[in-house]
Amino acid sequence: MTHRTHIESVETILIGPPGTPPAKGVGRECVTPLSGLEIADHEMRSGLPPVDVWGVLVLVRTSSGHLGIGSAGFGNRVAATVIESNLAPLLIGRDPFDVEALWRLMYLSTLNFGRKGAVLAAISALDIALWDVLGRILDEPVFRLIGGRTRPAIRVYASRLYATEDLSALAQEARGYVDAGFTAVKQRLAYGPRDGKIGMQRNLELVQAVASVLPSDVEHMVDAYMGWDSWYAARMIRMIENAGIELAWVEEPLPPDNVSSLAELRTNVGTPIAAGEHEYTRYGVHDLLTHKAVDVLQTDMNRTGGITEAKKIVALASAFGVPVIPHAGQLHNYHVVMSSPGCPMAEHFIRPPHGVVPDEDELFYRLFDGEPDAVDGFVYLADGIPGMGYQLNEQAIKTWRVS
Incomplete structure (x- = not known):
C-alpha cells in the first residue's frame, strides 16, 4: 500500500x-534544585521562576x-x-x-x-x-505501530502525595490510592541540605506517614527532584532504611549532571535509585547506564526525543538489565510502555477533581479528551482508537491559550 x-x-x-502565573509548586511542596540556594524565593520550588x-x-x-x-x-x-x-x-x-x-x-x-x-x-x-x-x-493505535501489545493493561502507580504538615491528611490520601486499587504510590519530599537535621527528621515523618497505611504488597517510592547533594542523600536514605522502611526507589536524589556521584551513592545505600527524567537522548542515557548509576531509568518522552528515541532508549536499557518506567503519565508514554516488555510500569498523575485548578502536571486532562484514568491500578489502551487516542478540547484550549 x-x-x-x-x-x-x-x-x-x-x-x-489565565492571569498572573503562579510559581510552580505553590501549595504543593517538594524539595527542588533551588531549595538550597540562599537567594531563591521560597515559592520558587521547581528551579524555575513563574512563567x-x-x-x-x-x-x-x-x-x-x-x-x-x-x-x-x-x-x-x-x-x-x-x-x-x-x-x-x-x-x-x-x-x-x-x-x-x-x-x-x-x-x-x-x-x-x-x-x-x-x-x-x-x-x-x-x-x-x-x-x-x-x-x-x-x-491504528500508535502502540501497534511500534511493537504491538505486550500485555492486556498497564500497571500504573499513583503519583502525587505532596508534602504537607498535616500528616494525617497525607496518610489518608495514600490510603485512598490503595483503596482505589493502586499497588504502588509515590510521594514528594520537602526538605534538603539547607534544612539541616530538622529537615531530615521531617522528611522521615512524611515517609513514615505514608508507609504506615500501605499494605506490605504496595510499593512505596519517594521523589527528591534533584534537590539533595551526595552527603545529604546518603544520610537521608540511610535514615529511612534504619527506620525499617523499604522503598522501591528514591527518585532523582542528585542533580542530573552528577552521574559519577549518583553511581557512588547507589553503591553506598541499599535503596534502589531512579533517575533519567532530565536526561536527553540515548547518548545521555548511555552515560547513566555505563556508570551503573540507576536501578530504574525514567526517560521522559517530552524531553528525550519523543517516541522514536524512547524506543531506542528502552532497547539500550534492556541490554543493561535496567527497567524503564517513564516519567509522567499521558498517552504518548503509555503507548511506549504497552509496546515494550522492558517497561514494567508507568507513572499516573491523578486527575484533579472538577473545579480544582490543575497544575502543569495535570493540565493535559483539561487540554485533551481521551486521556485515560486508572481502573484498579491499571490503564487500558483500546485497539480501535487510532493514533495516540486523544483529541483537543477546543474550549480548554481557548481558556488556557497564551496569546
Missing part, C-alpha cells in the same frame, strides 16, 4: 494559566487531511520558537512516514546549539505528533 501524503503545515500553541507558558502543543497537518498532536513540557516557550524557526521549515513537504529520517534531520540540523534542553523538547513534540498522525492515517 502506498501512502502519498506530505506534511502540509506545523502549528504551535502556547499553553499557560506564563506551561507547555507547548504542536499540530502537524498532512495533505491527506490528518492531524497529529504533540506536546513539549513545562516552561518551553523557547521550544515553540525552535519549532517555528528551525524545525517546521525542515518538515514541510516531507513524507510523515519517514519518521526515522525526519528525527535525524531535526537532531543533526540543530547539533551546534541543541542536543539537550529546549531543542530536544521541540524535537520530542514534533516526533510525538508525527507518530500520532501516522496512527490516524493508518487507523
